[in-house]
Amino acid sequence: MAPTLLELTASIVSSHASMSEMSSEELLQEIQKVYSSLQKLEGTMPEQIEPPEAKGPSVSFKKAFQSDQVFCMICGKGGMKTLTRHLGRVHNMKPGEYRKQFGIPRSQALTAKNFSEARRQMAQDRGLAENLAKAREIRASKLKSRKSQPEKPAKAGRASSKKKKS
Incomplete structure (x- = not known):
């Protein structure tokens, strides 16, 4: 599910506020700016952006x-x-x-x-x-050289030590 504008605004402003000190008044202004910017983007984005496959090459x-x-x-x-x-x-x-x-x-x-x-x-x-x-x-x-050397057999010491403990 896509996040709402309010959730996106909260995320953006909290990230910004965590990196710089803000008074409560600055924080409120920042929330308003970000929310209004996101509203504008949401309203204009689908009309402005076309998928790249729909366009031909811009340069030969x-x-x-x-x-x-x-x-x-x-x-x-x-x-x-x-x-x-x-x-x-x-x-x-x-x-x-x-x-x-x-x-x-x-x-x-x-x-x-x-x-x-x-x-x-x-x-x-x-x-x-x-x-x-x-x-x-x-x-x-x-x-x-590795292929020409015979493979080393598995160590028998481990298997025998397990049997002794039993």
Whole structure:
């Protein structure tokens, strides 16, 4: 069951009051402000908000993915290097949902091309690929050595100590 405006107001004001000192007069004013704001929001929200599926892209695919920046195809916001954080915070959406909504192929990165290239170059300069390959070799050799060793039998000491207590 959805909370009423009064319950929401009480929750918001109590949270605010717990973080800052308020006189009784300030508290009453805060309750009135929050309640009236929630009433306004309740009256205007359904008309203003449309589900994102109902709208087409606000930006074309070609404009959305440029070499130096990316634009959000939902709201048109640009100047970003990557879309993942924006999608999660602003639109409460995962990258897979975004790709599905606009038909973006998996091969298309949700980052600016220059940003991806810079990160790739940095990783190569630091030798991260070589380090990863070495770590995989070490792990594979450890797994092989474990498989080649016979399994150790379960300790008999525990079972025999239980029998002695009985």
